[in-house]
Amino acid sequence: MADDPIKHVIVLCLENRSFDQMLGCFKEKFPDLNGVDPAAPQTCLDDQGNAYTQRATTLRQMPNDKTHLWDPHHEVEHVHMQIEGDPDHPAQMKGFVFNFAKAYPDSTRQARQHIMDYYPRGFLPGLHSLAEDFTICDRWFSSLPGPTWPNRFFALSGTASGRVAMPGDGTHHADLPGFFEQNQETIFDRLNEKGIHWKTYFHDLPQSWVMRHPRRPNNAARYFYIREFYHDARGPEEEFPQFCYIEPDFMGFQQNDDHPPHDVMKGEKLIVDVYNALRSNPKLWASSLLVVFFDEHGGFYDHVYPPAATPPDHHCEEYKFDQLGARVPALLVSPHVERRVEHTQFDHTSLLRYLIGKWGLRPLGERAAKANSIGVAIREQARDDTIAHIAMTVEQLTPPDPEVEDAGFGISDHHRALQKFSAYLKAKVWTDSITAADERLPALYPSIVRIIEVSAFATVWTWRTMHDRLRGRSGRPAASISQPDKVHVDSALQRNDAAYFLIGRKRHALGLLGDLIKRGGVERRHAIRTLAAITGRPFHEYEKAGFAAGRAQPQMRRQAPASGYVDAWVAKHVDG
Secondary structure, eight states: OTTOOOOOEEEEEESSSSSHHHGGGGGGTTSSSSOTTTSSSOOEOOOOOOEEOOOOOOOOOOBBSSSOOOOOOOOOHHHHHHHHTTEEEEEEEEHHHHHHHHHHHTTTHHHHHHHHHBBTTTTTTTTTHHHSEEEEEETTTTTTSSSSHHHHHHHHOOOOOOOOOOOGTOOGGGGGHHHHBBBOHHHHHHHHHHHHOOOEEEEOOGGGGGGGHHSSHHHHHEHHHHHHHHHHSSSSSSGGEEEEEOOOOOOSSTTOOTTSSSSSHHHHHHHHHHHHHHHHHHHHTEEEEEEESSSSSSOOOSSOOOOOOOSSSSSSSOOOOOBBBOOOOOEESSTSSOSEEEEEOOOHHHHHHHHHHHHHHOOHHHHHHHHHOGGGOOSOOOOOOSSOOOOOOOHHSSSHHHHHHHHHTTTSSHHHHHHHHHHHHHHHHHHHHHHOOTTTTHHHHHHHHHHHHHHHHHHHHHHHHHHHHHHHOOOOEEEEEEEHHEEEEEESHHHHHHHHHOOOOOHHHHHHHHHHHHHHHHHHHHHHHHHHEEEOOHHHHHHHHTTHHOOOHHHHHOOTTHHHHHHHOOOOIIIO
8 A cells, every 4th residue: 555644553442332322423413424313213122112212321331220230241142132133023223122121130221221322422522522523434343243352353363263252151161271272363463474563552451362372472572551652652753663452451440441331431531542642742643543443332222234244264163253243433533534424334354454455464364355444534635633632521530430430340251251361371370480491391292281271270260269259259459560559459460460471471572582583684673673662772773773783782782781681682692
């Protein structure tokens, strides 16, 4: 794509909201937008025949009765009922409230109504401010009619490798570690092959690590806590990653992924912060594209029936992958997009299709190969009239009911799945230390390593389950090593698991980077760039300046005179 003016693609993927709920109100501004028509609102019935009609709401948290926190279901069987209707009275896109009521027979009328509600124009300070000024995609569907994880797999790899269930939903108990060993290649692998500079910024526990490839040391080396994003956005434009993926905070009081029942304004704050960081750096902003979308609809109402889809590959163990999921909110934000609605049909693989075409990457499955590229919305000419800054009020930043924010952790399948995954990461730290003692072990005795991993996970998970039962649901407040200045009640363990795992992977990455540096070419340049990212030292600048390996080493030493470990590593792997 020679005429593409975009140098930096920033992806922010949030959770569990439908298009009608979040952006349907913009039919008021754009009559051609397929959204909510207040003059002819849609209606759904519950299991008792009570009618619920679309209406504007300003409720920021999922309604609850203080003893129940209801999370609308979005697993495949539930989504099927939502989009096909009551089995006894099938009707497309009429089963949302019926499904919620069947799943939660004790739910209140207010909670059922909230399934149909939508936010009025201007209520959401981040999403709505950007929707006013940039491109709304009103035909962006989730990649399958199912839950969070497989949809996120599609966004990064173009496939879910046959999986649609999540470990928190009562399945995969026989081989939970096996569930976390999906081995498909990802967009990160494709970027590595071309030497494209990328980073993933995360808050607590990177969900993308559920797949094996992002956990590999050379990829994990490019994972950084979210504070690094704001630091990078303040720096020189040419140093900012060409591609970056932002993972929200999934757990605890700080959760800002937009997953119910948490305050919707927390997700808005993340959108605002990311946009303001990019917009405040004029050179970076001038060549950036921010893509904001949600992984799936979260059980909330949308009126557009999902179309058929191309299966990504031969994997159909749990689903055929021949239909898209419900529409989700999606915005393209850049000085190179117009203030309008884009009606082209997209799903999460449309992002992959754009990146593959943009940088000449190798394919990522049949779905991505046949998807429409989001590049159709990009214009070469830049605008100079984009919103300069988005502000939020103190009232918007204060949750209406703080108790809901505390109680919300652990109630959803997604949270339970993340808890199990963090226990798996803890077990991996143990098994990695065992195999590190003899690096031949994984190759010579893979079955032994597998037994060790399964046993370690079972030990960690059993201990934590018993511990939780003995102490009750909430434990003592505790800080995590990733955020020593913050106290978490229920998620400190999970945050620590991710931090310790990342420490080990980055240490392991140093040796692998040394081998890649010796190979030369794209691999050398990309490895040096990775080394610069994880050490905070500009080794890549010496490479660009033409230093030979022997001359680069003294320059590197002057940057880190007190760092004996890095000094020894440079001597061994760059000069050696």
